[in-house]
Amino acid sequence: xxxxxxxxxxxxxxxxxxxxxxxxxxxxxxxxxxxxxxxxxxxxxxxxxxxxxxxxxxxxxxxxxxxxxxxxxxxxxxxxxxxxxxxxxxxxxxxxxxxxxxxxxxxxxxxxxxxxxxxxxxxxxxxxxxxxxxxxxxxxxxxxxxxxxxxxxxxxxxxxxxxxxxxxxxxxxxxxxxxxxxxxxxxxxxxxxxxxxxxxxxxxxxxxxxxxxxxxxxxxxxxxxxxxxxxxxxxxxxxxxxxxxxxxxxxxxxxxxxxxxxxxxxxxxxxxxxxxxxxxxxxxxxxxxxxxxxxxxxxxxxxxxxxxxxxxxxxxxxxxxxxxxxxxxxxxxxxxxxxxxxxxxxxxxxxxxxxxxxxxxxxxxxxx
Ligand code: MG
Numbered sequence: 001x002x003x004x005x006x007x008x009x010x011x012x013x014x015x016x017x018x019x020x021x022x023x024x025x026x027x028x029x030x031x032x033x034x035x036x037x038x039x040x041x042x043x044x045x046x047x048x049x050x051x052x053x054x055x056x057x058x059x060x061x062x063x064x065x066x067x068x069x070x071x072x073x074x075x076x077x078x079x080x081x082x083x084x085x086x087x088x089x090x091x092x093x094x095x096x097x098x099x100x101x102x103x104x105x106x107x108x109x110x111x112x113x114x115x116x117x118x119x120x121x122x123x124x125x126x127x128x129x130x131x132x133x134x135x136x137x138x139x140x141x142x143x144x145x146x147x148x149x150x151x152x153x154x155x156x157x158x159x160x161x162x163x164x165x166x167x168x169x170x171x172x173x174x175x176x177x178x179x180x181x182x183x184x185x186x187x188x189x190x191x192x193x194x195x196x197x198x199x200x201x202x203x204x205x206x207x208x209x210x211x212x213x214x215x216x217x218x219x220x221x222x223x224x225x226x227x228x229x230x231x232x233x234x235x236x237x238x239x240x241x242x243x244x245x246x247x248x249x250x251x252x253x254x255x256x257x258x259x260x261x262x263x264x265x266x267x268x269x270x271x272x273x274x275x276x277x278x279x280x281x282x283x284x285x286x287x288x289x290x291x292x293x294x295x296x297x298x299x300x301x302x303x304x305x306x307x308x309x310x311x312x313x314x315x316x317x318x319x320x321x322x323x324x325x326x327x328x329x330x331x332x333x334x335x336x337x338x339x340x341x342x343x344x345x346x347x348x349x350x351x352x353x354x355x356x357x358x359x360x361x362x363x364x365x366x367x368x
Contacts, residue, residue, distance in 0.1 A: 001044070001116060003081050006073050006105075007037040007362040008066050013051065013297050013326040020325070021141040023167025023197025028054045031295050032062030035330060035359055036069060036104040038081050038112055046081065046115060047331070047354050048107030049299035050100050050267050051322075057195070058242065058268055058294055060100040066364060068101030073366035076105065082113040084273050099245075099270030100294070106271025107303050107350070114349030121306035121351075122344040125276055129316075132341035133308040136161035136191070136290065136318035138325075141168060144179035151180050158340025161189040161318045163218070166206075167197020174209045181213040189318075193218035196242050200226040207234040218263070219243065228258050239263060239290075239317075246270075247278055254285055261288040261317050266303060268294060275307055283315050292320035298334035301342075302350040305335045309344035330358050 013031040021027040033051040055061035075094040079087060087109050091102045114121050122128050137159040139150050151162050164180055166173040177192050184190055192215050198206060203220035207230060218239040220230045231238045241263035244250050253259050262282065266275045275291075282289050291308040293300050301323040308319035321337045323329070331352040335342035345351025 001080050001082060002041045003038055003077050003079050004041045004368050005039040006069065006076065006366045007039065008069050008364040009035040009037070009359040010062070010066065010363045011035060011297065011328065011330050011358055013328050013330070016325055016327055017140060019140065020138075022165040023141070023195040026054065026056055031326065033297055033330065034062060034065040034069070034104060035299060035354065036108050037354070037362075038105070038108045040081065040112070044112060044115060046108045046112035046349060047299055047352065048104035048109075048111065049296055049303075049330070050104035051293070051295040051297065051300060052100060052267070053294045058100070060267065060294065064098070065101050065104065068095065068098050069105065070364055070366065071095055072101065072105065077366060077368045081109045082116055084109045084113060088271070088273050099274070100267040103267035103271040106273050107266070107299070110272045110303075111349035118348050120344060120346050121272070121303070121349060122310040125306060125310035128309045128344060129311060130309075130313045132338070132343045133305060133316065133319045134161065134341050135159060135321050135337060136163050136189070138163045138320070139165060139180075141165040144172070144175040147176050148179040148183055152183060157337065160187065160340060161191070163191040163193050165195065166192045167194035170198070170202040170206055173206055177206075177210045177213060177215055181210075181215055184214075186214070189216070190214065191216040191218050191239065193241070194220045196222040200229055203230045204233050207236055211236065216261070224249070224253070224258070228256060231258055237261070241265070246274070247281065250278055250281065250287075254287065261290070263290045263292065266293045266300070266307065272303060272307060279307065279311055283312055286315065288315050288317040290317045290319065293322070296322040297326055298323045298329055298331040299350065299352055299354070302331070302334040302345065302352045305342050305344040306350065328358055329355055331355055
């Protein structure tokens with residue numbers, strides 16, 4: 001099997017809630033998603049997706065994904081897309097860094113591997129653990145009262161884990177954490193995610209002010225060293241996300257005792273192949289993970305479900321059903337949330353069929 005053509009599509013994903021806001025006044029109204037189609041010489045198609053959280057969350061942006069795929073296309077055409085390790089090695093040799101660019105291609109390679117072997121991606125990754133995957137709900141930043149109302153509303157959808165977007169003014173964030181902690185029960189989970197938005201002195205003051213609440217603190221500051229300083233000043237459970245951008249960062253954080261859990265985002269680390277390696281190391285080291293991506297539609301939600309469902313339940317902190325946050329369905333067959341959980345498909349590959357009407361015409365096409 002050889003790769004004959006690569007097609008690239010751009011899809012806008014508007015939000016159900018109209019806007020998603022997080023630290024330092026950042027927000028997105030419409031997500032810029034890129035879908036990659038790989039087409040082989042025996043007529044098979046496979047799909048991957050990448051969707052940065054705007055251009056200012058990680059070093060990634062929509063147009064950059066599409067340009068990067070064009071940069072890699074000459075290297076990939078003519079290769080066997082099911083040889084995922086070989087493809088990753090070639091991509092890393094042809095283009096340094098830019099993990100998010102490689103993520104959509106790698107995801108499509110796993111879809112192709114599954115379709116050609118008649119196995120789901122989760123089965124290829126070792127099999128499914130448990131019946132379903134418990135999800136968390138990200139709560140867009142707003143007033144303390146509004147965020148508490150939002151949490152209460154999403155409880156009705158079966159969610160039991162809530163991630164508050166903080167990283168704003170210190171005193172506002174303290175009020176947000178208290179307002180939501182007040183309404184949650186011991187069986188629910190609250191995370192305050194500052195998304196790098198606090199200065200280290202403000203982070204110290206916030207963790208001191210909420211020290212008696214049952215809340216996880218996630219990625220308080222921009223640098224790893226500042227996060228580690230905050231970590232050493234608090235007994236609250238601690239999650240690292242933005243700073244865990246690869247296996248080296250994970251191992252350093254583990255050696256330093258810098259976190260109790262991580263957020264593993266597929267595109268942050270360069271795709272499913274690399275995410276699976278990090279996942280397996282976390283399983284061996286007993287580090288719980290939230291398995292997700294920077295954002296996404298149905299194709300990314302399917303990929304998250306496969307990676308999460310093939311992760312032992314004891315190490316699965318949570319996962320994300322991004323397709324329930326957006327109004328556009330870029331594929332059918334992706335998991336749909338049921339009572340705060342989702343299941344990976346048993347169908348071959350990612351188990352999705354792209355919605356061609358939504359993809360529209362390719363914005364770029366590369367052929368052998
Ligand atoms: Mg986070």
